[in-house]
Amino acid sequence: MSTHSSRLQHALKDLREKWDITTESWDDQVARDFEKNHLAPIESLVKRSMVGMDKLSETLGKIRRACDENA
Numbered sequence: 001m002s003t004h005s006s007r008l009q010h011a012l013k014d015l016r017e018k019w020d021i022t023t024e025s026w027d028d029q030v031a032r033d034f035e036k037n038h039l040a041p042i043e044s045l046v047k048r049s050m051v052g053m054d055k056l057s058e059t060l061g062k063i064r065r066a067c068d069e070n071a
Contacts (some may be wrong), residue, residue, distance in 0.1 A: 005053040012046045015039070 019039060023031060 001056065002057050005057070008046055008050055008053070012043060014042070023039045 016039075019035070023035075
């Protein structure tokens with residue numbers, strides 16, 4: 001699960017870097033609206049998803065260890 005979280009984090013970083021490059025030549029109200037209405041929500045969702053994935057990974061690890069102890 002942590003591998004997927006890392007990939008998601010890398011993709012978000014890549015998206016942000018490409019957006020920063022884009023805003024060097026596209027800097028108007030439409031660009032700001034696009035960032036506010038599309039990119040910011042994506043970033044928020046991805047960050048919350050990564051936290052959830054990390055918690056799920058931790059829980060699955062605990063379950064595996066408990067199963068190994070009982071086997």
